[in-house]
Amino acid sequence: MWPYIARRLLQILPVLAIITFMVYALMLAIPGDPARALIGPGESLDEEQLAIIRKEHHLDEPVLVQYGIWLGNALQGDLGRSTQNQRPIAEELATRARVTLQFGIIAWILSAAIGVPAGIASAVYRGTAVDYVATVLSIGGVAIPNFWLGIMAILLFGVRLGWLPTQGYVDIFEDPAQGLRHMILPAFALGITSWALIMRQSRSAMLEVLAQDYVRTARAKGMREGTVIWVHALRNALLPVVTVFGLQTGRIFAGAVVIETLFGIPGMGNFMVQAIFARDFMAVQGAVLLMALAVLFANLITDIVYAWLDPRIKYDE
């Protein structure tokens, strides 16, 4: 197990280098003078002041040196200052990440908590109404734009029925009841695609396991159907689900960018979109970097958990 983890960690080093370079390289895509892009809109500087900006951001150095300096600063938690409020971007992101994580994790857990049992039930009661309804919902869930589902939910529960708040956010640790009320609709909209994918995967994995010889043997021995399904089949059926579950991190973060904008939630995604309109380039860069790293480490953890759960995987080949 440990050699496997060590090897996976080693493999991740070049990937980390490439990812950080890609994020840095966004700066190179800015047309014209990047120094002008870094000062934000509305400010006009003369050549002399621009030269100072260039010096400050090392724009006069070769690209690889620029990247090295930027990476060095990023490693020390310095992502530059936001041109919107002059606060350090890293600090701003930390505050925002707390918000995104709160409702992202709720969406993530909801999607599995409903998706896995729905998939299992769908497989066990294959061909029945349960299977039919769950399958139709999951096909729809993959194709529906999550933010549109959010808009429709706002229309129904907010505008028409007035049951739930449709804008803003309350910290769940400060006021759990209000926090949850604010989070129901966004978490539901954010989790729908993940729910559908997890449900599909659980269903097909369970069907595959139920068709295997050892399940037939267990049934032939006269074992109760409940024991066959919950004890023998479920463990193996859940393995592929772990992978799908882990791969949802990227989807949740990308989805959060849109859902936070829709519901006015002050998270990382919302921050990122505001930064684009404020031409706050380094803030966008920092947010992209943080989200990409989060996805990378979530994938790593998924791989390790999978290896730990599946005894067939050889750790040290």
Add this chain to the structure above:
Amino acid sequence: MSSSVIEVTTPQPTPLGSHPVVEVLRKLFRIPPAVFGVVVITLTVFAALSAPWIVPIDPEEMDFDNLLSGISAEHWLGSDQMGRDTLARLIKGAQVALMVSLGAVGLGVLIGVPLGLVSVYFRGFVDDAIMRLMDSLAVFPSLLIAVGLAAAIGGSLTTVIVAIGLANVPWMARVIRSQGLMIRELDYVAAAEAGGMSHPRIIIKHILPNSVAPVIVQSTLSMGYAVLTEAALGFIGVGIQPPTPTWGNMLQQAFPMLDQQPLLSVVPGLAIFVLVLAFNFVGDAVRDVLDPRLKGVIH
């Protein structure tokens, strides 16, 4: 079959006289959701291509007598807060949706497939280098690439296509690589090498045709995903900019009017939903027909 001792694994044997493509289509049309998908996609393509003729109203024309109208004789699907016809804008938006999905998937295939083929053919260091690059790119969801690019160069049709296309690259490369790994080991590839055939020729003539099925499946499924991403970008305002109507920016402009005219928010969303559903249905069916083993491998 009883007399043959060695079973040769070839793609589905086709009856004499029918082209494999015809055979695939024939099987495809026996799957009801696929028929639905093909019909929806064909109608959308038809509407997008013939937009100026079938909808005589200019999508940017403002009808100040009918602001936020519901379904009416003048405006079949209603009009927005500036009196613009929703149906005309919807069809103009279909053009954008199709251009983005074709462009993005095309870009993904054009870059990803050659990379995957080179990776599988040369193996070793080349394979490692390309695959680490693909692993890195795969960490970025298409929306994140698009947001980053929009911050650097601004949102436009090109930005959206490039962003979603780049996000497709690693998946195309991985899909063709995993299929090609098996083909690469077959004797006829070794025979071609021994016969002195050049590397590019072996890749194009022998490995590519036998590894292409999963790429077709992945492409169809990615089309629907591209439509979803374009809509999301349009909604947050970093995609294709108004006045060009896209389904995403139509939803953005409709949102403040939600309590006054919900129809404006319902129509574009339904259009996205139905088109994505159509691409997914066709993708799933193509997968089942071309290679049932791929079930569960490609999402």
